[in-house]
């Protein structure tokens with residue numbers, strides 16, 4: 221069956237069984253299929269990855285005035301839910317070995333603060349240095365939330381990212397490795413907490429015949445139609461990872477030798493999903509030169525995420541570390557990584573990029 225073939229079957233099933241409105245079989249099945257895929261005990265299907273981070277923070281007991289450690293080099297959706305909970309982010313630098321949270325900077329942050337939770341992110345499908353980060357969190361008995369929104373299909377030492385912490389978050393937004401057009405998943409081995417998240421996410425409706433609420437509620441549940449798309453997409457995840465890896469290796473082979481080019485780090489303990497192929501530039505060609513040259517040919521590329529401590533909204537919060545995240549932001553570029561590209565498309569991109577060195 222084609223890449224897009226399974227989704228319609230599950231959506232049709234939802235229509236046939238009159239389960240169009242929220243919840244139903246696809247939601248239950250998508251939860252258990254994703255939990256099986258990553259090796260987690262339980263999962264809650266939610267309306268977005270952002271909602272899943274919000275629910276993870278709430279489940280971890282983060283509330284008003286609490287501190288949460290968060291990587292500075294990430295998408296703002298990692299940090300926004302900290303503010304939703306009226307908590308206070310402290311941003312942590314990255315390291316060059318992983319591009320993710322620096323264990324050294326994390327240790328330094330613990331010398332200064334006692335946070336209620338730590339969020340770690342696996343950027344671009346690269347895994348953070350989990351052994352060291354878990355060791356630090358355990359030493360301080362602080363719950364760990366993994367933002368694995370970009371790393372579905374990524375393994376650290378043969379275990380799936382998102383399953384190391386107390387909570388793991390996945391996203392199925394339009395730009396992610398698999399997509400439901402919009403959606404997210406919270407996973408955990410704590411089934412009781414996941415049940416609680418499902419309750420909060422459906423308006424905290426008490427089990428009574430009338431509409432009764434003893435807690436603040438949220439409308440964060442995934443619909444049965446969206447979950448049908450997710451079930452179909454999950455079937456093509458491995459295929460997508462293979463193609464993403466092919467794209468990365470193509471670029472690395474063709475561009476890796478250019479002066480000043482360094483590709484994102486692939487550590488021996490990490491089997492990434494290669495969501496985006498990224499590299500840094502230290503020579504005379506700058507990321508903007510590549511972005512502009514590609515744009516002329518109608519090809520989209522992107523800069524690395526702009527660190528949170530450099531964002532107008534977040535710069536008032538404390539930041540622990542040096543200039544690694546800043547340097548990655550200034551020198552980094554994400555090359556076009558769409559799995560629909562063929563060798564001809566890739567060859568064309570490579571020629572445009574190489575042209576800047578001539």
Ligand SMILES: *Cc1c(COP(=O)(O)O)cnc(C)c1O
Nearest residue numbers: 268269270295297298369391393
């Ligand atoms: C996409 C993304 C999110 C948010 O997921 P949504 O489903 O878009 O809400 C969170 N964190 C990171 C790192 C992401 O890339």
